[in-house]
Amino acid sequence: MSTILFTDEAMYEHRPGHFHPEAPERLEAVLEGLSTSSAVHAGSRRLATAHEIGRVHGDRYVQKILELTGQERQLDPDTVLSPGSVGAARLAAGLALDAVDAVFGRRPSASGALATNAFVAVRPPGHHAERETAMGFCVFNNVAIAAEHALANGAERVLIVDWDVHHGNGTHSHFYDRRDVFFFDAHRYPFYPGSGALDEVGEGAGEGFTMNAPLPPGLDDGDYRLIFEETLVPVAHAFKPDLILVSAGFDAHRDDPLGDQRLTEDGFASLTGVVTRLAKDLCGGRIIQLLEGGYNVDALSRSVRACVDVLAGSTPPEPRSSGRHAEALSREMRKIAKRYFPGLA
Numbered sequence: 001m002s003t004i005l006f007t008d009e010a011m012y013e014h015r016p017g018h019f020h021p022e023a024p025e026r027l028e029a030v031l032e033g034l035s036t037s038s039a040v041h042a043g044s045r046r047l048a049t050a051h052e053i054g055r056v057h058g059d060r061y062v063q064k065i066l067e068l069t070g071q072e073r074q075l076d077p078d079t080v081l082s083p084g085s086v087g088a089a090r091l092a093a094g095l096a097l098d099a100v101d102a103v104f105g106r107r108p109s110a111s112g113a114l115a116t117n118a119f120v121a122v123r124p125p126g127h128h129a130e131r132e133t134a135m136g137f138c139v140f141n142n143v144a145i146a147a148e149h150a151l152a153n154g155a156e157r158v159l160i161v162d163w164d165v166h167h168g169n170g171t172h173s174h175f176y177d178r179r180d181v182f183f184f185d186a187h188r189y190p191f192y193p194g195s196g197a198l199d200e201v202g203e204g205a206g207e208g209f210t211m212n213a214p215l216p217p218g219l220d221d222g223d224y225r226l227i228f229e230e231t232l233v234p235v236a237h238a239f240k241p242d243l244i245l246v247s248a249g250f251d252a253h254r255d256d257p258l259g260d261q262r263l264t265e266d267g268f269a270s271l272t273g274v275v276t277r278l279a280k281d282l283c284g285g286r287i288i289q290l291l292e293g294g295y296n297v298d299a300l301s302r303s304v305r306a307c308v309d310v311l312a313g314s315t316p317p318e319p320r321s322s323g324r325h326a327e328a329l330s331r332e333m334r335k336i337a338k339r340y341f342p343g344l345a
Contacts, residue, residue, distance in 0.1 A: 006095040007027070026294065117285060119304070120289065128168065144160075158181045158182075160246075231337065234341075234344045238341040241282060244287040253300070258293070
């Protein structure tokens with residue numbers, strides 16, 4: 001069994017402009033860092049269809065974006081299209097769909113390799129994109145599109161974990177009243193985009209199936225690991241997903257210019273160890289990490305490589321710090337979770 005890498009250099013053609021943080025160099029650095037990894041390149045080049053994207057985004061929004069193929073357009077203050085951007089966004093979503101098919105064994109990769117896990121190295125990112133709105137560098141919500149595809153093809157429950165330093169508001173809002181997707185988001189708060197408070201737990205049928213970890217700045221590897229072990233792990237065991245998807249942003253790295261957190265590449269590898277262990281325990285090892293943010297290209301490259309190595313079987317490192325700064329938040333999160341999963345220890 002191999003870890004499959006889904007990516008394509010065609011996504012370099014999304015060029016939002018000089019000095020824009022979400023630059024082609026991000027993906028170039030990631031692929032350079034993975035050039036000697038054991039991950040097997042999928043050889044996939046699937047463009048998501050309007051129907052597949054439309055499971056998450058409204059028809060008018062999808063049509064509007066597709067009609068902008070080959071054009072330049074500013075969609076919001078942060079999200080800019082170049083002539084190659086719509087094709088890159090469709091490819092990013094399509095590669096996420098192919099990753100889902102691969103880990104469920106529905107469609108083998110072009111290499112013929114079998115896999116229970118995958119890394120999807122794509123841009124533009126997706127987790128801020130709302131149903132009718134591009135936002136925060138994001139055009140289509142890749143992780144939500146992947147989750148809907150899994151649910152439409154036999155999965156009953158999907159766990160989405162988001163550790164990007166910014167709250168994944170688009171994913172959060174799409175599944176907020178659903179119980180077939182559990183959404184766990186560890187993010188700096190208060191911070192862009194302003195959502196993701198502790199008491200935002202879902203509504204209607206989905207009440208209790210959203211868990212936010214709103215973190216102050218300055219937290220490190222041990223703090224994040226404590227939150228994951230003490231809150232995500234027991235809730236995931238109660239939820240019993242068929243697939244785990246990770247919005248893997250790396251802008252919480254200590255070298256990132258935007259996040260003001262203190263994680264290292266070892267910290268991200270440690271978190272990958274947690275979610276990979278959950279996948280092995282709960283859903284046959286099926287886990288897919290999808291690239292979101294991360295704007296120091298060297299830190300991004302090292303962090304992605306560290307995560308892919310763990311997906312491929314390397315032993316994850318243990319955090320060097322205690323996590324004591326996150327203990328109070330962890331207790332509050334567990335208290336809330338017990339309202340909806342009373343069997344938690």
